[in-house]
Amino acid sequence: MLDLKKEDIAAILxxxxxxxxxxxxxxxAAKQLFPKDELFKAVAAAIYxxxxxxxxxxxxxxxxxxxxxxxxxxxxxLPGMAVVSKLYDQGIIFLPNxxxxxxxxxxxxxxxxxxxxxxxxxxxxVVCHVAEGDVHDIGKTIVAxxxxxxxxxxxDLGRDVPVNxxxxxxxxxxxxxxxxxxxxxxxxxxxxxxxxxxxxxxIKIPFACGGGAVNQDFVxxxxxGVYGExxxxxxxxxxxxxxxxxxxxxxxxxxxxH
Numbered sequence: 001m002l003d004l005k006k007e008d009i010a011a012i013l014x015x016x017x018x019x020x021x022x023x024x025x026x027x028x029a030a031k032q033l034f035p036k037d038e039l040f041k042a043v044a045a046a047i048y049x050x051x052x053x054x055x056x057x058x059x060x061x062x063x064x065x066x067x068x069x070x071x072x073x074x075x076x077x078l079p080g081m082a083v084v085s086k087l088y089d090q091g092i093i094f095l096p097n098x099x100x101x102x103x104x105x106x107x108x109x110x111x112x113x114x115x116x117x118x119x120x121x122x123x124x125x126v127v128c129h130v131a132e133g134d135v136h137d138i139g140k141t142i143v144a145x146x147x148x149x150x151x152x153x154x155x156d157l158g159r160d161v162p163v164n165x166x167x168x169x170x171x172x173x174x175x176x177x178x179x180x181x182x183x184x185x186x187x188x189x190x191x192x193x194x195x196x197x198x199x200x201x202x203i204k205i206p207f208a209c210g211g212g213a214v215n216q217d218f219v220x221x222x223x224x225g226v227y228g229e230x231x232x233x234x235x236x237x238x239x240x241x242x243x244x245x246x247x248x249x250x251x252x253x254x255x256x257x258h
Contacts, residue, residue, distance in 0.1 A: 026092050033083040035076065039065055043072070043108070044080030050100025055108040069115035073151075077112070081105045081149050088232060098232065099142060102149035109148075122153040124176040126238055127169050130159035131211075132190040136183035139211050142231035143179055150235035163193045170203060176241050179234055181211035188213045195222040206248050208237050216256055226251045 030048045034041045039062045046054035055077075062072055084101040087093045113120065126147050130140045137159040144154045155173055157166060170178055178198075182188040191209050198207070209219050210228035219225035226248060228234060237251060244250055 029087055029092050030083055035079050040076040043076035044083055047080035047101050047105050048084055050104050052104045052107040055104045056111050059108055069112040070118045070120050072112050073109055073120055077105050077108045102145045105149045123151045125153045127155045127175045127178045129157035129161040129166050129180055131180055131182040131187040132162050134182050134184050134187035135159050139181040139231055143234045146231055146235050152238055163190055166194050167197045177206045177208055177238055179208045182214055183212045185213045192222045195224045205246055206251055224248055
């Protein structure tokens with residue numbers, strides 16, 4: 001066996017371009033993505049940490065420096081949540097971290113609203129529900145929180161929602177998308193009923209479905225169905241619709257795996 005010193009090994013690795021990169025911690029990765037402005041950076045860091053009190057304190061500092069409360073939503077709060085979303089997408093942080101950050105961000109948005117009479121404009125509206133007969137609402141709750149954290153208004157119909165109630169909410173509120181979750185296989189067939197009733201009324205908005213009982217093959221059996229493997233994809237669907245339109249075929253091409 002060759003007797004190589006550490007410096008020799010490093011030189012060999014460098015020569016062959018296989019030098020290993022230093023592992024980046026989640027905190028280090030987040031710091032690289034925070035806004036450059038020090039005031040906005042403090043808000044983003046507090047959101048990343050999921051510390052609601054720190055978010056409020058950082059927002060107060062921004063306002064004392066003359067920053068507009070409503071503009072802080074776009075300039076500091078949303079960029080802070082974008083950092084969290086990006087790290088989640090990369091597998092650097094996990095869903096509990098995202099939920100803590102989303103709660104902290106929503107607290108910040110509510111706080112900003114109390115400091116002005118101006119009403120912030122939402123990106124769009126989404127109706128969320130759990131399938132009729134199903135009382136398991138953790139997935140729906142996460143979907144709603146992440147949509148709100150990304151700047152969307154949400155009408156949360158709750159769990160075990162009758163098909164007709166879902167349809168009525170869509171007709172009344174004209175959302176850009178409706179979401180449904182189901183954990184029980186006996187309840188997921190309510191999604192097709194919702195789909196068919198919407199189509200009968202000439203409504204052809206995307207119907208994003210997910211949950212433990214649901215898979216892509218099932219969702220593709222009805223015309224408006226778009227499959228979401230996890231809650232974090234819901235804001236991606238909504239943003240895609242804003243940018244590219246509401247054609248279900250486009251969403252399926254972009255997000256479905258086959």
